[in-house]
Amino acid sequence: MVVSLETHSNTMTVIKKVAIFGASGNFGTPITSALVSAGFDVTIITRIESLSTFPPGIAIIKSEYTVERLTAALRGQDAAICVVGPAGNSTQEVMIDAAEAAGVERFIVNDFGWGPNFRSLPEFQQIGAQRRIAWERARELAEANPRFTYTGITIGNPIDWAIRRFPAMGFDIERRSAVIYDAGSEEFTGTTLEGIGQAVVGVLTHPDATANRFVKARSIQTNQNQLLDAFQRATGQAWEIRRESVKDRLESGRKKHEEGNGGWILDLLVYQLYEPGAARCIVAPGDDPDVELLEMREETPDDIVGKVLNAAASGDEK
Ligand SMILES: NC(=O)c1ccc[n+]([C@@H]2O[C@H](COP(=O)([O-])OP(=O)(O)OC[C@H]3O[C@@H](n4cnc5c(N)ncnc54)[C@H](OP(=O)(O)O)[C@@H]3O)[C@@H](O)[C@H]2O)c1
Structure with a gap:
């Protein structure tokens, strides 16, 4: 699949090569499978110490999660997706810094949850604040570098x-x-597992309309x-x-x-x-335009x- 993206200089860029962190996880598995089915050229990046197993036929890079090593791992990628489990969330800023340094154009930040505007109970504030640190880092880098963009995908209940x-x-x-x-x-x-995969594909096939914001997904x-x-x-x-x-x-x-x-x-x-x-x-209420934009199946x-x-x-x- 070849997807055109108007950049600020009006040159056409292509989102074809996509790297994913957390590819064997609960949501990483259906996302990886949806990306492969949609024709993206997928590379899995995984921790040196990881015992995760992956489907055959997909490039795998084992790397230390430092900015230097991840910049090398991400060079040449058009987009990167972070879908690591909660234990890995604190590594996300390093991934974002590396993606920007490597010239990656779109970073899909790790939401796959309730998004930035959710009315959560006060007990969840600490978890929410921890997640926001990386989202804020992506926003800052996107402001400073127009060639770097981010998207968060809010799925609600999986x-x-x-x-x-x-x-x-x-x-x-x-x-x-x-x-x-x-x-x-x-x-x-x-959002179903199938819907989560489609939402990621939908973001990468509609890069302009999904740049520098959180989108809302819904299957039902x-x-x-x-x-x-x-x-x-x-x-x-x-x-x-x-x-x-x-x-x-x-x-x-x-x-x-x-x-x-x-x-x-x-x-x-x-x-x-x-x-x-x-x-x-x-x-994602019934009239939310993101659901149609992302080509989600009701x-x-x-x-x-x-x-x-x-x-x-x-x-x-x-
Ligand atoms: N909306 C909801 O109700 C809901 C429910 C569940 C999850 N979520 C969210 O969805 C996202 C993905 O969750 P998940 O359940 O799919 O994740 P998961 O299955 O628990 O983990 C996915 C991958 O994260 C990587 N990982 C684990 N520990 C790590 C660490 N310390 N450092 C770096 N990487 C680590 C591992 O990949 P490697 O072994 O390849 O390195 C692992 O396979 C998270 O943001 C989570 O909060 C939302």
């Missing part, structure tokens, strides 16, 4: 992956049982009741249903946080997702449930 991975979202696939929080009607937007806007109906249709059986108030999650999450215990993040994420009437997690609750059940049946790693 819906098919998250439902399967976290039964606390309300659906226990093995037991065919559900916890419905309050009325079960709180809407949120979600839905709620628990719609998903439960779809699960019952797909499995042909009535699921056991328990009702809870999501306020209990808020209380237990806050208590765990105060006492320094684990598990608070999931409790508070579930609260943020389903807080009645808050519409907190509608990150999916249905039946599509989502089909993906979750297929992944469970094939024993894919969560």
